[in-house]
Amino acid sequence: MKPTQAALLIRACLVFLTVFFLGTLSSGVCKTQIMTDTELARVTGQGTTNLVVEGNTVRLFLDMHMETYGTLTSGKAGYWNRGIPDDPAFGWDMNWKNVVIGESYDTPLVIDGLVLAVEFTHDISAQDKSLARIIIGTNHMKGEISGDFASTTGAVNPEVLGLGGTDPLVMIRDDTLQDHSRLTMDGGFFLEVNLDGQSPERGVRALMGYPESAAVNMTFTGTDWWTQ
Amino acid sequence: MCMRAKFLVLAACAAILVSIPFSAPGLEALSNRQLSRITAQSGLNLEAAQGLFYLSAVGVGFSDVGTVDPWGTPLGVDGYLHGDLGGIFTLDTEFALDIGNFLEPDPILVQDDAGGSIPVLRSLDHPLNHRPMLFLSQTEGGIQGDFRIADLTIWDHGAGAEEVLGDLSVSGLALSSTRLALFAPPGGTGIRILAGGVVVAETIRFSTLSPENDLLVSGLMLGSSFSGTPLPEDNLGNSPIDTRSWALENGSFNLGNPCYYNDILGVPDLEPTALPLSVDVAGDREVGPATCLVINAPMEGSLRIKSVSANGFDLGPMAIDGLRLYKNVIEFPGRGIGH
Known part of the structure; x- marks a missing residue:
């Protein structure tokens, strides 16, 4: 039977809509593709970003890989009355100038895994708790940091400075690193902001070349804290 | 060809032709012709002048522990954080939000090393010049607001219970020159x-039940450079730094280094080339999961904080001046290293 003009028009419209729909569907989402099962399985295989409570500490671990190259005119932190006898009362815990992060664009500073730990003064369930300290850093930093390290508080593994031995150089507003001008990192790097006003460890300090456990245990006067 | 076949072929061709604009990549800029049909080459333009808006949410959180997604593969995100979110923001600004293909967008002015300004988007040989899809500029005024997350809560897997950490509030938050x-x-x-x-935040406060122990961050400023009492360069001070005079001097904190890429390539004679923040997906990584999100976030600017205190202990100011990251590649998830 020969179709009428109206029926032909309807069929043409159906074809139009079908092809239009398929054309749009097939390629219109190419910017926001859903990953295949295989691709997704690869992503989740080692992704271990997590947020956990450990004792009085909330610890966030971000499983990420970073490659950074850049410069910094000045980085300063912790200007308060440390009250050290025979020393001026006020000074910078950290005062790094003309810092170069990484060696070059093609040889950047590499960081694997970021740690943010927030420690409370006592029982995390207690309502009257308060913040004791904040630690941010990484267990795996590889590459160079150079600059004029005018003042540093904390501790550095002698390997970071190309020196022998394993015992850390402990510094309190110290310019020891100025003699070296270059940190060769292959391990942990952590910055701590200690907010416990009663603690002798209070202030801002850095730990270079040791893992997170050492950052948690670091003291100015103790021994073997870097091995625990 | 019979009339019926002609109709069907014509319909199919028409459908393919009409579907072309829709089959372009998801965020493709419209052509001038396409744009002219819609808004006479102006794109979609939204403007806001003044207003007040209130932000509220029961909470925000993330966790896929104990859940199975349609693929049966948890994302490996093991955390839980939420709180009651609320705040009031005042919009006192002129915002222009344009969506479309801009031949002459307002330039993004960036400072070069000689102190001059370079209009990045007006450079005709700029590789990005012809393909902006969304351009937002805040011509004057700003957004001011306060917000607070009450009872910031974390799920403690060890204890199998929620732990309320405290309240987090930001007061005097202001965004300008965006x-x-x-x-x-x-x-x-x-x-x-x-x-x-x-960006300026007058105070950021984390508080529990003991107000005298609050963590208080005062006078946070994010911009290009600052004026006021200079920072001591040595440790010979006998008094705290008077940070009250600190103020933003000029310029913005930039995400995406606008014009220094040629410097690091060692070809300074070339025209400045933008090095934008990029977001891509890589599927062939050799170390760690093969597929990952790759963000390169070059940035430049400075950060000042007038005071950090807690538990009655004042740490004084903090300052990061002249930060310029040429390369800041972040792969997520990472390579399973550094736990």
């Missing part, structure tokens, strides 16, 4: 972003 340009990279996937702005 600019955002969103692009599709020529011939590739992913997105490119150039953004800049000035």
Whole structure:
């Protein structure tokens, strides 16, 4: 039977809509593709970003890989009355100038895994708790940091400075690193902001070349804290 | 060819032709012809002058522990954080939000090393120049607001219970000189972003039940550079730094280095080339999971904090001046290292 003009028009419209729909569907989402099962399985295989409570500490671990190259005119932190006898009362815990992060664009500073730990003064369930300290850093930093390290508080593994031995150089507003001008990192790097006003460890300090456990245990006067 | 076949072929061709604009990559800029049909080459333009808006949410959280997604593969995100979110923001600004293909967008002015300004988006040989899809510029005024997350809560897997950490509040938050340009990279996937702005927060407070122990961050400023009492360069001080005079001097904190890429390539004679923030997906990584999100977030600017205190202990100011990251690649998830 020969179709009428109206029926032909309807069929043409159906074809139009079908092809239009398929054309749009097939390629219109190419910017926001859903990953295949295989691709997704690869992503989740080692992704271990997590947020956990450990004792009085909330610890966030971000499983990420970073490659950074850049410069910094000045980085300063912790200007308060440390009250050290025979020393001026006020000074910078950290005062790094003309810092170069990484060696070059093609040889950047590499960081694997970021740690943010927030420690409370006592029982995390207690309502009257308060913040004791904040630690941010990484267990795996590889590459160079150079600059004029005018003042540093904390501790550095002698390997970071190309020196022998394993015992850390402990510094309190110290310019020891100025003699070296270059940190060769292959391990942990952590910055701590200690907010416990009663603690002798209070202030801002850095730990270079040791893992997170050492950052948690670091003291100015103790021994073997870097091995625990 | 019979009439019926002609109709069907014609319909199919018409459908294919009409579907072409829709089959372009998801964030493709419209052509002038397409744009002219819609808004006479102006794109979609939204403007806001003044207003007041209230932000509220029961909470925000993330966790996929104990859940199974349609693929049966948890994302490996093991955390839980939520709180009651609320705040009031005042919009006292002139915002222009344009969506379309801009031949002459407002330039993003960036400072070069000689102190001059370079209009990045007006450079005709700029590789991104012809493909901006969204351009947002805050011409004057600003957004001021306060917000608070009450009872910030974390799920303690060890204890099998929630722990209320405290309240987090931000007061006197102000955004100004905000600019955002969103692009599709020529011939590739992913997105490119150039953004800049000035951010000020009068106070950021984390509090529990003991107000005297609150963590108080005062006078946070994010911008290009600052004026006021200079920072001591040595440790010979006998008094705290008077940070009251600190103020933003000029410029914005920029995400995406606008013009220094040629410097690091060692070809300074070339015209400045933007190095935008990029977001891509890589599927062939050799170490760690093969597929990952790759963000390169070059940035430049400075950060000042007038005071950090807690538990009655005042740590004094903090300052990061003249930060310029040429390369800041972040792969997520990482390579399973550094736990």
